[in-house]
Amino acid sequence: MRRTNIFISIILFAFTGYYAYLITKLPTRNIPHTLGADFMPWVLTVCLLLLSSLLFLKSLFYRRQEKRAVGISLKEVAGILSLLAIIVAYITAMIYFGYVFITPLFMAAMMLMSGSKKLKEIIFFPIGITLAVYIFFYRFFNVLLPGGKIF
Amino acid sequence: MMSDVALAALADVLRLPNLIASMMGVFFGLFIGASPGLTISLGMVLLLPLTFTLAPVTSFCLLLGLYAAGMTGGSISAILLNIPGTPSASATAIDGHEMAKKGRAGEAIGTAVISSFFGGMFSLGCLVLIAPAIAKFALRFGAPELFALVLLGLTLICGFGQRSIIKGLISGVIGLIIMTVGLDNLMGIPRFTFGYVELQAGVSFLPALIGLFAIPQILEGIVIGAQVIPKYEAKISGLLPRFKDIRQLFKTMVLGASIGTGIGAIPGAGGPIAVFLSYDYAKRISKNRTLFGTGLAEGVAAPESANNGVAGGAMIPMLTLGIPGDPITAILLGALMIQGLTPGPLLFQANAQFVYSVFWAFLVANFMMLFLTLSTVKIWVRLLQVPARILLPIIAILCVVGSYALHNTFFDTGIMLFFGLLGYFMRKYEFPVVPMLLAIILGPALEEHLRMSLIISQGDPSIFIKHPISLVFIIIALITFIGPLIGRVRVSGGEEE
Numbered sequence: 150m151r152r153t154n155i156f157i158s159i160i161l162f163a164f165t166g167y168y169a170y171l172i173t174k175l176p177t178r179n180i181p182h183t184l185g186a187d188f189m190p191w192v193l194t195v196c197l198l199l200l201s202s203l204l205f206l207k208s209l210f211y212r213r214q215e216k217r218a219v220g221i222s223l224k225e226v227a228g229i230l231s232l233l234a235i236i237v238a239y240i241t242a243m244i245y246f247g248y249v250f251i252t253p254l255f256m257a258a259m260m261l262m263s264g265s266k267k268l269k270e271i272i273f274f275p276i277g278i279t280l281a282v283y284i285f286f287y288r289f290f291n292v293l294l295p296g297g298k299i300f
Numbered sequence: 301m302m303s304d305v306a307l308a309a310l311a312d313v314l315r316l317p318n319l320i321a322s323m324m325g326v327f328f329g330l331f332i333g334a335s336p337g338l339t340i341s342l343g344m345v346l347l348l349p350l351t352f353t354l355a356p357v358t359s360f361c362l363l364l365g366l367y368a369a370g371m372t373g374g375s376i377s378a379i380l381l382n383i384p385g386t387p388s389a390s391a392t393a394i395d396g397h398e399m400a401k402k403g404r405a406g407e408a409i410g411t412a413v414i415s416s417f418f419g420g421m422f423s424l425g426c427l428v429l430i431a432p433a434i435a436k437f438a439l440r441f442g443a444p445e446l447f448a449l450v451l452l453g454l455t456l457i458c459g460f461g462q463r464s465i466i467k468g469l470i471s472g473v474i475g476l477i478i479m480t481v482g483l484d485n486l487m488g489i490p491r492f493t494f495g496y497v498e499l500q501a502g503v504s505f506l507p508a509l510i511g512l513f514a515i516p517q518i519l520e521g522i523v524i525g526a527q528v529i530p531k532y533e534a535k536i537s538g539l540l541p542r543f544k545d546i547r548q549l550f551k552t553m554v555l556g557a558s559i560g561t562g563i564g565a566i567p568g569a570g571g572p573i574a575v576f577l578s579y580d581y582a583k584r585i586s587k588n589r590t591l592f593g594t595g596l597a598e599g600v601a602a603p604e605s606a607n608n609g610v611a612g613g614a615m616i617p618m619l620t621l622g623i624p625g626d627p628i629t630a631i632l633l634g635a636l637m638i639q640g641l642t643p644g645p646l647l648f649q650a651n652a653q654f655v656y657s658v659f660w661a662f663l664v665a666n667f668m669m670l671f672l673t674l675s676t677v678k679i680w681v682r683l684l685q686v687p688a689r690i691l692l693p694i695i696a697i698l699c700v701v702g703s704y705a706l707h708n709t710f711f712d713t714g715i716m717l718f719f720g721l722l723g724y725f726m727r728k729y730e731f732p733v734v735p736m737l738l739a740i741i742l743g744p745a746l747e748e749h750l751r752m753s754l755i756i757s758q759g760d761p762s763i764f765i766k767h768p769i770s771l772v773f774i775i776i777a778l779i780t781f782i783g784p785l786i787g788r789v790r791v792s793g794g795e796e797e
Binding site: 240244265282 | 349350352353354466467469470473476477480484486487489491492518519521522523688689690692693694696697698700701704705708710713714717724725729750751755759
């Protein structure tokens with residue numbers, strides 16, 4: 150946990166630095182007795198810098214900390230990346246083919262990833278759920294669903 | 301004599317579309333509450349996109365139905381499977397599951413539902429009596445008081461119940477930083493938009509909420525593997541407790557509801573604290589205190605009445621001051637904003653009928669919860685068995701569709717994914733997401749009132765001390781911020797911040 154916290158505080162320092170750099174690039178407009186658009190961001194930069202320093206110092210010097218392993222294993226990272234790839238592919242495909250055509254495929258892929266093995270389940274649930282969401286959102290509540298460029 | 305506004309609000313709530321919305325909310329809430337791993341907050345963010353096209357009252361009928369029933373639904377799996385559907389149902393499992401093991405599952409569920417109903421009605425009574433008075437008082441607040449109040453709300457929530465206060469605060473500050481994205485309110489200067497027109501209005505909080513709450517759950521469920529839910533095979537009967545039993549439980553229910561409402565009204569305290577506190581007090585005052593934990597109805601009535609008492613209590617600061625008490629009321633606050641309504645004292649003046657409608661909608665939601673839970677409990681027991689391999693992909697679809705529906709653009713879906721990943725890593729590295737959620741909701745108000753105050757005082761920060769109400773809020777904020785810090789160092793002997 151200690152090492153992880155040190156690593157996190159270094160990332161936070163880098164983020165704070167980048168945020169401060171972005172603040173300096175903000176356009177300025179001087180109106181008397183009015184605080185500029187950069188006022189709050191500077192306050193927050195100072196707060197984040199202080200808190201990151203506290204986390205860093207505490208992790209560095211505070212020896213009596215819980216020895217718990219936190220973090221993400223490589224297997225988990227691979228799982229997350231593949232799941233995200235499926236979601237991104239789903240969103241990208243939806244831009245061209247729309248909600249109705251792509252959603253059953255996406256749901257089937259997710260079900261396979263979640264450990265579904267029954268063929269009937271993988272075929273019929275995605276179709277049923279896609280239609281149910283379509284009827285419920287679009288027909289019943291008039292909420293627009295993504296329509297594709299092709300379909 | 302009831303005012304015309306209150307009667308008009310009642311007539312509005314009793315319209316068929318609103319009753320249907322309330323019923324749907326209750327059904328969805330029972331499902332979400334009863335399903336271990338699915339939280340009421342998640343249910344709320346999944347339903348929020350549906351409210352875009354609905355009238356404000358209909359939206360609140362739907363969401364309050366979910367809120368009331370979700371709190372109760374959590375007790376079903378707690379009693380039958382010893383797996384609390386929601387964190388607030390944890391204490392119910394202690395005696396409730398023991399009752400189920402002895403073949404008294406029906407009685408335990410019946411007691412839980414009736415106690416929940418009592419808790420909900422009690423807190424509603426408090427809400428109706430107290431909220432208008434607080435709102436009237438809060439009308440005196442100017443920019444310095446409002447800034448101090450929002451600051452108080454943020455410090456209360458950042459400081460409560462976290463493993464690390466520093467990480468809670470970092471989460472809150474990052475949330476505030478995210479809310480600086482977009483056009484500056486006072487100057488009209490674009491900040492951190494990176495040339496994206498979509499970011500000029502700021503980061504939409506709905507995709508952020510969906511990302512923070514739902515995506516980590518999907519990632520964890522699918523990548524790590526969701527927990528296997530055991531089956532409950534025994535028959536459930538005797539749901540309705542006898543009048544004599546209810547009378548015996550009355551004192552416990554009043555105690556639970558009072559604790560729940562009181563704790564609920566304190567921002568940051570939340571349901572889990574209320575239920576365990578209520579369970580503990582009920583045990584202390586009970587004649588059967590030695591039997592607690594062995595399957596005693598009082599052990600179910602106390603936490604369940606507290607559980608639903610929290611709902612009405614948490615709505616007091618949310619409606620009157622615009623300060624959410626917990627993640628659920630933060631989402632309700634977001635729902636108000638989506639409808640173009642500004643929560644706070646002015647809501648009582650400018651939209652009095654809507655406020656009364658919220659009261660009535662909560663009343664209807666509680667009655668619906670009572671009747672629908674008792675009449676459909678066997679269905680929920682079956683639905684508990686819906687496997688995660690089906691449930692999680694459905695949630696994923698609802699997340700994508702819901703975030704798209706806000707502005708009909710995939711840009712928001714990207715925002716949702718970004719926050720989803722952020723939320724996942726925050727969970728993994730023990731950064732609480734609730735302070736970030738509250739910062740996202742309260743951030744714009746904090747900045748606006750701070751800058752307005754300093755404009756009024758011509759840059760003199762002593763304005764916050766010169767105004768007595770603002771001074772009181774700042775002192776309370778300091779005490780609540782420093783208090784837990786000192787307490788933790790003392791209790792743990794320095795093992796935590």
